[in-house]
Amino acid sequence: MQTASTSPHPTGKKAYEVVLDWVEGRILSGELSVGDVLPPERELAHTLDVGRSAVREAVRTLQAMGVVRSTVGAGGAGGTTITAVPSRALSQLLQLHVALANFPLTDVIEVRIALERLSVRLVSTHGTAEGLEPARSLLEVMAEPTIDRQSFNDADTAFHVALAAAGGNRVATDLTVAIRESMRLPILDRFRTLDEWDVVVERLRADHEAIYEAVLRRDAEAAEALMEEHIRTAWSSLDR
Amino acid sequence: MQTASTSPHPTGKKAYEVVLDWVEGRILSGELSVGDVLPPERELAHTLDVGRSAVREAVRTLQAMGVVRSTVGAGGAGGTTITAVPSRALSQLLQLHVALANFPLTDVIEVRIALERLSVRLVSTHGTAEGLEPARSLLEVMAEPTIDRQSFNDADTAFHVALAAAGGNRVATDLTVAIRESMRLPILDRFRTLDEWDVVVERLRADHEAIYEAVLRRDAEAAEALMEEHIRTAWSSLDR
Numbered sequence: 001m002q003t004a005s006t007s008p009h010p011t012g013k014k015a016y017e018v019v020l021d022w023v024e025g026r027i028l029s030g031e032l033s034v035g036d037v038l039p040p041e042r043e044l045a046h047t048l049d050v051g052r053s054a055v056r057e058a059v060r061t062l063q064a065m066g067v068v069r070s071t072v073g074a075g076g077a078g079g080t081t082i083t084a085v086p087s088r089a090l091s092q093l094l095q096l097h098v099a100l101a102n103f104p105l106t107d108v109i110e111v112r113i114a115l116e117r118l119s120v121r122l123v124s125t126h127g128t129a130e131g132l133e134p135a136r137s138l139l140e141v142m143a144e145p146t147i148d149r150q151s152f153n154d155a156d157t158a159f160h161v162a163l164a165a166a167g168g169n170r171v172a173t174d175l176t177v178a179i180r181e182s183m184r185l186p187i188l189d190r191f192r193t194l195d196e197w198d199v200v201v202e203r204l205r206a207d208h209e210a211i212y213e214a215v216l217r218r219d220a221e222a223a224e225a226l227m228e229e230h231i232r233t234a235w236s237s238l239d240r
Numbered sequence: 241m242q243t244a245s246t247s248p249h250p251t252g253k254k255a256y257e258v259v260l261d262w263v264e265g266r267i268l269s270g271e272l273s274v275g276d277v278l279p280p281e282r283e284l285a286h287t288l289d290v291g292r293s294a295v296r297e298a299v300r301t302l303q304a305m306g307v308v309r310s311t312v313g314a315g316g317a318g319g320t321t322i323t324a325v326p327s328r329a330l331s332q333l334l335q336l337h338v339a340l341a342n343f344p345l346t347d348v349i350e351v352r353i354a355l356e357r358l359s360v361r362l363v364s365t366h367g368t369a370e371g372l373e374p375a376r377s378l379l380e381v382m383a384e385p386t387i388d389r390q391s392f393n394d395a396d397t398a399f400h401v402a403l404a405a406a407g408g409n410r411v412a413t414d415l416t417v418a419i420r421e422s423m424r425l426p427i428l429d430r431f432r433t434l435d436e437w438d439v440v441v442e443r444l445r446a447d448h449e450a451i452y453e454a455v456l457r458r459d460a461e462a463a464e465a466l467m468e469e470h471i472r473t474a475w476s477s478l479d480r
Contacts, residue, residue: 084342102324
């Protein structure tokens with residue numbers, strides 16, 4: 001059974017790729033959509049003339065892309081359901097490629113600026129006070145005088161994500177999550193070794209407040225400029 | 241052996257997750273970098289106390305994220321090498337999630353505009369004539385009077401990617417590839433059913449030429465505005 005996943009399939013593809021192509025083709029054509037359940041492992045293996053381990057490898061790959069999840073059915077039968085949770089998959093992908101230095105941090109930051117400018121523009125034009133509630137709570141968390149560096153970093157990450165979410169663009173939000181997550185460790189490293197933590201944190205608080213005030217008064221231009229300035233200066237104050 | 245990949249590991253994680261976490265942890269800490277080879281399947285399975293099928297599932301997942309590739313070694317021993325090819329992985333991920341309607345096309349387009357504005361600004365400020373050579377060749381391909389719809393769509397995709405590449409930001413380039421790829425089929429569908437193909441294609445050619453001229457004379461502001469206008473009108477002329 002084990003060799004089935006590595007030996008060539010009649011089509012010339014690897015066995016797990018046959019399964020992957022089958023599922024992806026059906027997603028792209030619209031035959032499979034969110035909530036649909038894949039045929040059982042044994043049946044899919046039989047239909048596609050591959051080993052069950054090949055089916056399992058393909059399913060793991062689809063899981064990693066946030067496209068399916070495994071559900072445990074009654075009697076332990078289990079099933080694989082089409083889902084759509086791209087943000088974790090995107091985060092993981094970007095995080096690994098930042099770590100592999102394939103994506104230089106300066107490139108990541110320029111893209112982050114472009115995306116977050118878009119987000120605050122969308123919040124300024126389409127946002128609602130309710131939609132901004134999570135961002136406002138996070139300002140309060142960050143204002144706590146005794147907050148430690150890690151908690152501040154977590155709330156800071158969440159604040160940027162909350163603004164993106166309030167903008168309502170799902171691609172921008174998921175990419176913002178992915179990019180901010182991919183920078184969480186490098187940023188925390190710098191937070192930890194920073195001598196002038198008190199000075200930096202005061203500056204970050206003021207920046208966040210100013211951005212929040214700008215979107216609240218629907219001043220898209222100011223919000224975009226403040227966000228860009230914030231990301232640039234925050235990074236350069238940390239990057240030494 | 242097959243049950244090893246699904247039965248719980250002493251850590252409470254699934255067996256393939258143990259392998260995934262092991263590799264990812266080493267990439268994030270910098271212990272594994274591009275060109276390094278993973279321990280052989282058998283050895284890794286033994287070290288981490290999992291079945292070999294679990295190792296293979298984890299490796300497939302890492303392949304899908306563009307983080308490793310399988311290499312066939314001397315004597316068919318084979319090996320798994322750390323690599324860094326995120327663009328195909330990103331494309332596939334976005335394409336599937338667009339198809340699953342998790343990412344509405346209108347959201348994708350707003351993000352595309354933000355990224356491609358960034359790209360043409362970078363080309364206008366840092367680009368070189370040599371870097372723009374591929375984009376220029378593609379203008380000639382698209383100018384061919386007898387070009388069919390699919391070939392035009394391919395060259396159009398490649399033109400946008402070539403501009404991003406000339407800008408030199410690898411994250412923006414890979415995301416542009418991913419986003420444009422994720423739109424290739426929906427756009428081609430619309431190209432195919434379009435009555436006024438001749439009118440639309442003339443307009444697209446003129447847009448591309450104008451964008452190219454703007455970056456060539458290093459007019460970032462014009463290039464950004466033209467790119468945004470191009471993406472918006474091209475889409476609305478197709479979207480009916």
